[in-house]
Amino acid sequence: MESKLDNVLDSMMQTENTIGVLIADNQGLSYGTRGVANSQAGGLITAIADQAAKIHPNLDAPVIILETENTSVTISKYGFHTGAIYKRKSQSKK
Amino acid sequence: MSDEVKRFFTSILNKVNGLNCVLISDRDGVPLLKLSKDNKFPELGTKQSFLSTFSIATVQSSKMMLGKNKQIILCYKSSTIVQLNKAPLIITFVGTESTNIGHLLTYANEVDKYLEEYKIVLEQNLI
Amino acid sequence: MLKPKVLTNVLSQANTGGVENTLLLNSDGTLLAFSGFHNRDARITSAIASNVWCAYEKHGHNSFREDPLNYLIINCEGGNVIVTQVANLLLCLYATTNDFGLLKAKIAKLKETLEQPLMSIS
Numbered sequence: 001m002e003s004k005l006d007n008v009l010d011s012m013m014q015t016e017n018t019i020g021v022l023i024a025d026n027q028g029l030s031y032g033t034r035g036v037a038n039s040q041a042g043g044l045i046t047a048i049a050d051q052a053a054k055i056h057p058n059l060d061a062p063v064i065i066l067e068t069e070n071t072s073v074t075i076s077k078y079g080f081h082t083g084a085i086y087k088r089k090s091q092s093k094k
Numbered sequence: 095m096s097d098e099v100k101r102f103f104t105s106i107l108n109k110v111n112g113l114n115c116v117l118i119s120d121r122d123g124v125p126l127l128k129l130s131k132d133n134k135f136p137e138l139g140t141k142q143s144f145l146s147t148f149s150i151a152t153v154q155s156s157k158m159m160l161g162k163n164k165q166i167i168l169c170y171k172s173s174t175i176v177q178l179n180k181a182p183l184i185i186t187f188v189g190t191e192s193t194n195i196g197h198l199l200t201y202a203n204e205v206d207k208y209l210e211e212y213k214i215v216l217e218q219n220l221i
Numbered sequence: 222m223l224k225p226k227v228l229t230n231v232l233s234q235a236n237t238g239g240v241e242n243t244l245l246l247n248s249d250g251t252l253l254a255f256s257g258f259h260n261r262d263a264r265i266t267s268a269i270a271s272n273v274w275c276a277y278e279k280h281g282h283n284s285f286r287e288d289p290l291n292y293l294i295i296n297c298e299g300g301n302v303i304v305t306q307v308a309n310l311l312l313c314l315y316a317t318t319n320d321f322g323l324l325k326a327k328i329a330k331l332k333e334t335l336e337q338p339l340m341s342i343s
Contacts, residue, residue, distance in 0.1 A: 001234050001327055027174075028196025029322035032238075039319045043196025050111055050194070138288050144280050151273045151295075158269055159262050160315075161298030166273070167321070169292040170281055195321070 002032070009034045012085060019071070020086035036086055045084045049077040099208045103129050106201050112174070112193035115140065117186045118212060121149040126183075126212055139175045139188040148177045148184050165202060167195060178202055180209055182216050223342050225254065231334060232256035235327050239318025241300075243331070246271055246311045253310065262315075266302065270295070270313045274304050292328065294321060307332050308339035 005023070012021045013034045020035030024042030033039050052075075053061045061077035074085045103116045107129060115130035123146030128135065138144070148166065155163035168175040174193040178185040185205060187198055232243040233256040242257030250271035255263050274293055281288045295302040300317040303324045312335065314328055 001330070002238050002323060005323075006238070023322075024196060025322040025325065026192065027322075028194040028198075029325060030196065030320045031322040031326065032320055039321075040196070040200060042322065043194055043198065043200050047109070047111060047194055047197045137285055138280060147276050147280065151276060154269045154272055155295045155297060155302075158266050158295070158297065158302060158315075159259075160300040160302070163295065163297045165296045166277075167292075167294040167296065168277055168290060169294075170288045170290050172288050 005032055015085075017088045017090050018085060019088050020084075022084045022086075024082050024084075026080040026082075031081075037084065041084070042082075045073075045075050046077075046082045049075050049082045053077060096211060099127065099211070100129065102204075102208050103127070106187075106198070107131050110189070110194055110198045110201075112191075113187060113189040113198060115188045117145065117188075118209070119145045119184050119186065120216055121182055121184060122146050123149075123184070126215075136173065136188060138170065138173055139186065145177075145184055145186055148179075148186070152177075152179045152181075165199070178205065180205065183209055183212055185209075223338060228254050229256050231331070235314060235331055238323065239320070240314050240316045240324070240327065242266070242315035244270075244313040244315070245307075245335075246313060248275065248309060248311060257315065259315075266315055267313065270302055270304050271311055274306075274311055278306075292325060294324070303328050305329075305332055307335045310339060 009021055009032050020037035022033045022037035022042060023031045024046050028043035028046035030039040030042035048064060052064050064075040066073045070089055072087050076083055107113055107116060115135055117125050117140060118127040119125045123142035151166055152163045163179050165176060165178045172191050174189045174191055176187040176198055232254060235243045236257055242259060242263060244263055244267050245254040246252055246267045250268040252264055252267045277293060278290045281290045293304040302315050304311055304313045305328050312331060314324055316324055
């Protein structure tokens with residue numbers, strides 16, 4: 001029933017340096033996760049996306065990037081769904 | 095009633111999108127703490143009869159061979175209610191239909207350390 | 222009339238990705254159709270799920286305005302049960318996954334598929 005969703009999640013994981021992905025609905029409940037992403041994080045990720053969208057309510061939802069020393073999380077909202085991609089920072093950038 | 099507990103639950107109310115009120119009650123649904131964003135408590139989800147429904151529901155749910163019941167999430171047409179099993183206490187969150195349930199649930203484990211004093215009060219009353 | 226084999230087939234489509242059983246029950250908790258792995262638990266689950274559903278569903282009618290119950294998720298340490306109403310029956314998924322969004326989406330899809338055929342027989 002969710003094979004298409006699984007395909008999307010798996011193909012996102014194939015991208016270089018990706019260590020986790022998550023997709024959640026508008027109530028912060030996760031549809032599915034891969035890698036380091038935890039389904040519990042769906043709530044916070046949706047909350048961050050909703051909060052950031054308030055900065056410019058008339059524009060399309062923004063893409064948010066949270067950076068730590070070694071990893072980054074990219075969050076984006078599309079309609080009722082919010083997605084997050086966890087990436088390891090590539091060594092060459094250092 | 096300590097301010098710390100109030101502060102903690104008020105911060106949840108302010109942080110979680112769509113959430114309107116929180117109630118801490120005993121298993122009979124008698125409220126020990128009621129907090130609301132706008133000091134209004136909707137009919138659905140805050141009455142004693144509703145709160146106590148959880149006591150039976152959580153005991154029954156623990157017999158489904160899925161282990162102990164932790165919480166029950168209710169999605170009504172125009173409201174969302176989440177009830178946490180923190181025996182002998184019940185924590186009830188009431189919000190709009192678009193409440194960020196996932197965000198709310200991330201606080202479910204943090205709640206415990208703020209409930210100790212209520213549990214002590216309840217135990218003393220029982221003796 | 223309703224074809225039992227087709228019905229079970231439809232129910233079985235949800236049994237992937239952590240969903241173990243899919244049940245269709247009467248509002249009094251009797252099992253009407255079942256698809257899944259643990260037949261043994263199905264009767265107990267259905268009785269409890271319908272009991273909990275009915276207890277909460279009636280609160281939606283007691284208030285000044287009607288507020289029908291759409292979904293109910295029972296979250297236990299070892300898994301989850303999600304319940305919704307289809308026609309005058311209850312649809313119930315028994316799952317070990319914690320992806321509530323997926324469970325909601327699945328049960329919504331099943332509800333949509335089953336609503337019309339079940340409405341015509343009830």
